Amino acid sequence: MSPWVQEFWRVFGITTGLWLIGLLIGQAMLFLFLASLTYIGWHLYHLRQLEQWFSHKKFHPPEAPGIWGEVFYHFYRLQQRNRKRKRQLGEMLKRFQNSTAAMPDATVVLGPDYEIEWFNKAAAQLLGLQSPRDRGQPITNLIRYPSFHQYLEQGNYEDNTLKFVSPIDAGIMLRVSVIPYADNQRLLLARDITHLHRLEQIRSDFIANVSHELRTPLTVITGLVETMRDSEDCTQSHQRPLLLLAQQTARMRNIVEDLLLLSRLESEPPTNHSEPVAVAEMLRSIYEEAVALSGDRQHQITLAVEEELIIYGQEGELRSAFSNLVFNAVRYTPTGGAITIRWYRDDQGAHFSVADTGEGIAPEHLPRLTERFYRVDVARSRNQGGTGLGLAIVKHVLNRHRGQLHIESEPSKGSLFRCDFPPSLRADLTTF
Ligand code: ADP
Numbered sequence: 001m002s003p004w005v006q007e008f009w010r011v012f013g014i015t016t017g018l019w020l021i022g023l024l025i026g027q028a029m030l031f032l033f034l035a036s037l038t039y040i041g042w043h044l045y046h047l048r049q050l051e052q053w054f055s056h057k058k059f060h061p062p063e064a065p066g067i068w069g070e071v072f073y074h075f076y077r078l079q080q081r082n083r084k085r086k087r088q089l090g091e092m093l094k095r096f097q098n099s100t101a102a103m104p105d106a107t108v109v110l111g112p113d114y115e116i117e118w119f120n121k122a123a124a125q126l127l128g129l130q131s132p133r134d135r136g137q138p139i140t141n142l143i144r145y146p147s148f149h150q151y152l153e154q155g156n157y158e159d160n161t162l163k164f165v166s167p168i169d170a171g172i173m174l175r176v177s178v179i180p181y182a183d184n185q186r187l188l189l190a191r192d193i194t195h196l197h198r199l200e201q202i203r204s205d206f207i208a209n210v211s212h213e214l215r216t217p218l219t220v221i222t223g224l225v226e227t228m229r230d231s232e233d234c235t236q237s238h239q240r241p242l243l244l245l246a247q248q249t250a251r252m253r254n255i256v257e258d259l260l261l262l263s264r265l266e267s268e269p270p271t272n273h274s275e276p277v278a279v280a281e282m283l284r285s286i287y288e289e290a291v292a293l294s295g296d297r298q299h300q301i302t303l304a305v306e307e308e309l310i311i312y313g314q315e316g317e318l319r320s321a322f323s324n325l326v327f328n329a330v331r332y333t334p335t336g337g338a339i340t341i342r343w344y345r346d347d348q349g350a351h352f353s354v355a356d357t358g359e360g361i362a363p364e365h366l367p368r369l370t371e372r373f374y375r376v377d378v379a380r381s382r383n384q385g386g387t388g389l390g391l392a393i394v395k396h397v398l399n400r401h402r403g404q405l406h407i408e409s410e411p412s413k414g415s416l417f418r419c420d421f422p423p424s425l426r427a428d429l430t431t432f
Pocket of ligand 1: 324328329332333356358359360361369374375376377381382385386387388389390391392415
């Protein structure tokens, strides 16, 4: 029989039974009232049992007849299901914690205000975090590098990592990345890249040393070739091989100089002693050099600059980057083509751009253009006196100025190379 039918018969039995007794002794209403009180009392008793069962956290439910037995049974099933789910979740959490604890990378869960919510063992070893002392503290209070603060503030974590020395061991180099997830949560990962960093340093020291060692012999060869060419003993038949020798030596010198510049840009930290750079003036002299490089190829070179637009930076580095872009435009634009050099500002910051109507670049080459020695056409680049390092230099200089290189190009239509500098780099004329 269903518990509700049982319940109905219980109410019916108690009320009619007591009502009939009441009728017999002439107190029908009183007995009906007594019946209601008995029924309410029975419910109150079981409600109390339910409350006590919950508050004393007993495992087994109390025994009860009818509808209350059914209620207790359902609560008991629910409780068992919750216990099972809790156990499973606990096991899962334990497994997750064990696996992240075994991970060699430091893992830190950060809340909306960068406060530390959880971290693994590696985070204690690599970042010096301590539990429970550091839980709930903003990570920026514990890792105090300005570059780290900037990295967190700018919020652009995609494809963006940061390298810094471990706050507790100067011999450990870390690469840090942040992955946002859920609502305002962030996962901070730090990997020990000491070994990789050392190899990188060895490679860049090697290139710098080789380039440096080659400099002197090349200068000597250049001098000797010039002397031999100018000498009266130099016969006509020797002139051509000597000219070729002079050209190839000049090419090698350019490569060596570019390699030295690149290793300097790579190894030296961005200097904080930025100076206001009068870009317009610098561009005028680059323009003169571009006109000379163009020679009789009659390019229409236009210069449009905002005279008063000045940025903080390293003059020498900016000159290298801008002249590389302008000279590339001259090299890769056929006779009579147009080249437009612009220096302007807008809400996004200051911009330097070079547009040409030259041969353009196929889209598949664009992502690799800033790699060292990457050329679309090796023979053509060599003929034009290119080293294959120009755009790598541009990229490094821009990185050091918090700028970005933007390239648009279409084969046989032309190219646009634009350097975007953040508004914070702009200087006011009055700061001179
Ligand atoms: P390079 O010394 O060979 O010019 P860069 O690093 O400056 O080396 O440029 C890499 C390659 O990008 C060049 O070899 C060339 O193929 C291509 N490139 C650069 N600038 C232009 C341009 N303005 N128009 C067409 N191709 C270009």
